[in-house]
Amino acid sequence: MSVLVFVEGLNGEIKKSSLEAASYGSQVAQTLGTSATAVAMGDISQNALAKLGEQGISKVLYDADEKLEKFVAEAYVKVIAKAAEQENAKVLVFAHSNIGAAVGSRLAVRLNGSLATNVTTLPKTDGAFTVTRSVFSGKAFAEVELTSDVKIIAVQKNNFEVSQNAGTTATVENLSADVTDADLTTAPKETVMQETGGGVLLQEAAIVVSGGRGLKGPENWHLIEDLARELGAATACSKPVADMDWRPHHEHVGQTGITVSPNLYIAIGISGAIQHLAGVNSSKVIVVINKDAEAPFFKAADYGIVGDAFEVVPKLIEAAKALDK
Amino acid sequence: MKILVCISNVPDTTAKINFTSDNTAFDKNGVQFVINPWDEYALTRAIELKEAKGGSVTVLNVGEADTEPNIRKALAIGADDAIRVNAHPKDAFFVAQQIAAVAKENSYDIILMGRESIDYNGFQVHNMVGEILGIPSITPAFKLDLIDDATARLEREIEGGKEVVEVKLPFVASAQQPMSEPRIPNMRGIMTARTKPLKVVEPSGAEAKSAYVSFSKPEKKGGVKLVDADNAAELITLLRNEAKVL
Ligand SMILES: Cc1cc2nc3c(=O)[nH]c(=O)nc-3n(C[C@H](O)[C@H](O)[C@H](O)COP(=O)(O)OP(=O)(O)OC[C@H]3O[C@@H](n4cnc5c(N)ncnc54)[C@H](O)[C@@H]3O)c2cc1C
Ligand SMILES: Nc1ncnc2c1ncn2[C@@H]1O[C@H](COP(=O)(O)O)[C@@H](O)[C@H]1O
Numbered sequence: 356m357s358v359l360v361f362v363e364g365l366n367g368e369i370k371k372s373s374l375e376a377a378s379y380g381s382q383v384a385q386t387l388g389t390s391a392t393a394v395a396m397g398d399i400s401q402n403a404l405a406k407l408g409e410q411g412i413s414k415v416l417y418d419a420d421e422k423l424e425k426f427v428a429e430a431y432v433k434v435i436a437k438a439a440e441q442e443n444a445k446v447l448v449f450a451h452s453n454i455g456a457a458v459g460s461r462l463a464v465r466l467n468g469s470l471a472t473n474v475t476t477l478p479k480t481d482g483a484f485t486v487t488r489s490v491f492s493g494k495a496f497a498e499v500e501l502t503s504d505v506k507i508i509a510v511q512k513n514n515f516e517v518s519q520n521a522g523t524t525a526t527v528e529n530l531s532a533d534v535t536d537a538d539l540t541t542a543p544k545e546t547v548m549q550e551t552g553g554g555v556l557l558q559e560a561a562i563v564v565s566g567g568r569g570l571k572g573p574e575n576w577h578l579i580e581d582l583a584r585e586l587g588a589a590t591a592c593s594k595p596v597a598d599m600d601w602r603p604h605h606e607h608v609g610q611t612g613i614t615v616s617p618n619l620y621i622a623i624g625i626s627g628a629i630q631h632l633a634g635v636n637s638s639k640v641i642v643v644i645n646k647d648a649e650a651p652f653f654k655a656a657d658y659g660i661v662g663d664a665f666e667v668v669p670k671l672i673e674a675a676k677a678l679d680k
Numbered sequence: 681m682k683i684l685v686c687i688s689n690v691p692d693t694t695a696k697i698n699f700t701s702d703n704t705a706f707d708k709n710g711v712q713f714v715i716n717p718w719d720e721y722a723l724t725r726a727i728e729l730k731e732a733k734g735g736s737v738t739v740l741n742v743g744e745a746d747t748e749p750n751i752r753k754a755l756a757i758g759a760d761d762a763i764r765v766n767a768h769p770k771d772a773f774f775v776a777q778q779i780a781a782v783a784k785e786n787s788y789d790i791i792l793m794g795r796e797s798i799d800y801n802g803f804q805v806h807n808m809v810g811e812i813l814g815i816p817s818i819t820p821a822f823k824l825d826l827i828d829d830a831t832a833r834l835e836r837e838i839e840g841g842k843e844v845v846e847v848k849l850p851f852v853a854s855a856q857q858p859m860s861e862p863r864i865p866n867m868r869g870i871m872t873a874r875t876k877p878l879k880v881v882e883p884s885g886a887e888a889k890s891a892y893v894s895f896s897k898p899e900k901k902g903g904v905k906l907v908d909a910d911n912a913a914e915l916i917t918l919l920r921n922e923a924k925v926l
Contacts, residue, residue, distance in 0.1 A: 365840065372839075426838060428807070428817065451803070452839050457819050460807030463773065469889040470772065472803055485893055490800050494697045497800070498893040541816045541847050548841035558839045562925070586926065604822075604858060605837070610693055610798065611717060611857045619925040629694050633798070640923045642915065643904070653904050658918060662909025674913035678926065 358384040358391045359444035360412065361435055363454055364399030371517065371559045372450035374410055378518040379510050380448035381411025382477055387446070392416060394438035394530070396423040396431065401527060408523035416441070416530040423534060426454050427542045432461045434532040439466060441530070444505075446478075451509040452558065459509045468505030475511050492610065493636030511637065512559055513616045549605055557606065560589035562619045563638075565608060567593040567631075569624020569645065569664055573601035578668040579623065585675035591615065593625050609634035624664045627652025644668065681735030681829075683726040684788040686779055686805070687719040687754055688769070688797040689747040699895040706799070706895070715750045717862075718794025720757075722853075724860035725824055726792050727758040733826060736760045738788070742769045742778045748878065756865035756873035763879050770888035772800075776808035777886030783813060789849045790832070795820040795856040806854040816847050819854040 360380035362373035369377075377393055384391035393407050396418040404415045416438045423430060435458060439447060447462065449455035451473050463470035475496065476487040483500045489511055490497045501507075557563065564583040566576065576590075583590045590606060597607035608615055610630040616637035623644045625631060632655055635641065643656040646663050653659050660667050691697070691711045698707040715723070726737045739754040741747050742765040751762045765778040783791060796803040803819070810817025823835035827846065834853055836843050865873070907915045920926040 370839070426843065428810075432811075453820060453837055454839070456803040457807045457817065460772075460804045461811040461817070463804075463889070464776070464808050464811035470804060471890060473801055483893075488801075490895075491691075491697045492693075492798055492801060494897070495699070496896045496898065498895075500891045500893050501889070502891060503889045541818065541845050541851075543836075543843035543845050545844040546838075546841060547844075556840045605842075619919065619923070633693060640919070640925050642919070655901070656904040657901060657923065658907065658915060659904045660907050660909050660912055660915060662912070667909055667912045670912035671916060674916035675926075677913075678916065678920065 356445050357389050357442045358387065358446045358448065359435070359439050359442055360391060360393045360448045361455060361458065362393050362395045362399070362407065363450065363452065364395065364397050364403070367398055367400040367403060369399060369403050369407070370450065370452070372452055372512045374517040375512065375515045376448050376450045376455070376510050377407055377410035377412050379477070379515050381518070383446055383448065384411070386477070386480055390414070392438070392442050392444070393525070394435050396420070396434055398424055404527045405524045408525040409520050410518050411520065412525045415525050415527045417527055418530045418532055420531065420534050422539060425543050425546060427539055428457050428461060429541065430534045430538040431458050432465060433534060433538055434530065435462060436465055437532040438530055447505070447507045449507070449509040451511050456509050459507050463507050466505045467503060468507045469501035469503040470507045470509070471499050471501060472509040473511050474508050475514050478508070489637055492614070492633040493616070511616055513561060513618060549603070555587065555589040557589040557591055557613060557615065560615070560617050562586050562588035562621070563591050563615055563617045564588045564621045564623070565591035565593070565625060566596060566623050567625030568595050575665070576602070578664065581672050582621070582668055582675060585672055593631055622652055623668060625652060626650050627655060681729060681733050681790070682786070682788045683729065683735065683737045684740055684783060684786070684791045685719070685723045685726045685737060685754070685759065686740045686791065686793045687723065687750065688716045688794070688799070689713050689741060689743050689750050690716045690797055690799040693717065693798065697897070703894045703896065704892070713747070713750060715754060716794050716797045718796060718798070718854070718856055720862035721857055721859045722792035722794055722855035723754055723757060723759065724862050725855060726790070728860060729826065738763060740765070740779060740782055742767055742775045744768055751878060752873050753865060755876045755878070756869040757863050758869065761877040761879070763881060765883050766880050767883040771890045772802045772804035773808060773890070774886055774888040776805050776812060778883055779805065779809050780812040781884045782881070783809070787850070791850070791852045793852065793854045795854050806852050810852040813852070815851050817852040818845055818847060820856045821853045822856050822859050824853060824855070824859060
């Protein structure tokens with residue numbers, strides 16, 4: 356019996372959310388007195404795979420089939436199911452990403468397992484096996500018991516530290532799941548990656564700087580971008596900002612947009628409508644900059660400045676520049 | 681073209697979230713329920729496809745009788761008929777089993793759902809239904825067009841980008857904005873919805889694979905700490921030394 360973690364790659368590296376999942380998985384393995392194995396495919400370097408040892412992974416099963424370079428749910432499910440069988444995995448861990456949650460759900464059916472997504476705690480294993488998940492758009496938590504023999508967990512991003520046992524390496528073994536054309540009917544015809552300001556993926560970012568209608572127009576976005584660059588943050592926006600094409604839709608955060616759970620969310624010129632909050636409720640620290648002291652966002656904030664963004668943000672950029680990083 | 685749209689019944693986004701006194705269930709008291717916002721994108725896109733290509737749109741909900749006002753609302757927006765599987769949705773797997781059972785009986789060309797239900801935020805049901813039926817599940821999609829009677833073209837969000845996928849019917853997809861512009865029912869829609877068929881079927885015996893034990897709410901924030909605008913740099917210091925997030 357072992358714990359199996361699915362890790363996703365991007366540009367040869369392993370995504371931060373998957374490193375978090377790997378750290379989580381090895382902690383679960385420790386509690387259960389077993390070892391953690393990772394399964395991977397696609398565009399990840401051998402070096403990056405071996406480095407998973409730093410997150411407590413002892414072995415990595417890698418399917419080098421180039422047909423797996425791009426995400427295809429059916430094919431990925433096949434590879435992970437094969438790894439799960441080989442390892443006799445009873446707990447499977449994923450990042451709660453679009454890919455991880457999709458593959459995890461299909462595997463739950465295939466492996467006859469219980470699934471919990473958006474998980475925010477390590478499992479309790481004394482007696483029943485339970486985890487806590489974020490529900491109601493971050494407004495509540497639910498403790499859920501996973502009743503099947505096989506347990507599948509998709510962990511919320513930015514919720515678990517990436518553990519670092521520097522220098523420890525994992526052994527990398529080849530795995531072949533014999534993916535055929537029949538498994539590839541939904542292979543993408545085209546993949547378009549977005550420009551990520553400073554290379555930080557919004558969904559994975561530890562810090563997010565977000566702008567609303569209070570910024571008056573797209574020509575002022577350098578304020579958001581400059582502050583984000585200084586802090587190593589990703590940029591985001593409110594819905595009207597995307598609707599007016601000031602910013603692309605993939606930056607729009609909220610109930611109808613992207614959900615983020617960074618350590619720090621800085622909202623500038625955003626009123627804090629409940630639909631916006633639905634996408635940022637799980638942020639650990641919220642900072643609000645708004646010229647209206649009555650803006651509802653201040654109620655959800657940890658820190659705030661009542662003031663004009665055009666005067667305040669340049670000062671923040673200067674102060675951020677002065678930080679030693 | 682036969683399209684099935686699955687809708688869940690969720691607390692209005694502005695509703696206060698409370699639980700019963702022993703924290704074992706959501707407290708419905710005084711809460712208004714709506715069609716899950718993401719499902720509205722699926723519903724309107726299904727109706728648009730029907731308007732362009734002909735066919736029918738069936739809405740499906742797994743829920744108890746109190747979900748019927750929202751099923752009627754979906755009919756008023758433009759679905760042709762509805763099915764309610766008369767059961768409390770115990771967990772995602774239970775719901776997926778019910779949806780798959782209905783789909784097996786009626787063979788739909790496309791099964792559309794929302795990205796996730798905003799109450800339990802599972803992001804599970806669509807992919808489970810795809811796996812049970814052995815058909816592709818494209819999630820979350822923000823664009824869906826038909827290339828011909830047998831093929832669709834979808835754009836799906838992946839972290840940091842998008843993928844264009846062409847897929848043979850039948851398939852499952854889940855919708856998010858900007859797939860369509862949700863519609864508000866008009867008077868005529870509301871009138872005709874009353875007479876559109878709403879079939880109630882009993883669940884087929886599937887068990888759940890998870891159980892909700894208890895609910896809790898995040899600790900209340902200590903209130904906002906305000907920094908003077910003239911002294912804005914102080915904020916950066918606080919974020920580093922006090923909040924320890926920089
Ligand atoms: C079904 C539905 C779904 C929705 N989904 C989303 C969603 O996913 N995401 C989302 O964001 N919204 C969503 N909305 C819209 C939401 O209700 C709000 O309308 C929206 O979030 C407001 O955006 P905003 O704060 O940028 O603009 P506004 O509400 O116009 O607020 C602008 C703010 O900027 C401040 N301001 C102005 N000038 C300055 C200045 N110089 N310096 C500092 N502050 C300044 C103002 O005081 C004000 O508080 C949804 C609405 C509905 C009905
Ligand atoms: N009780 C239900 N009845 C019908 N469809 C549902 C139900 N619950 C979830 N769905 C559908 O599945 C999608 C994903 O839900 P979830 O996996 O719960 O996040 C929703 O957007 C709905 O389209």
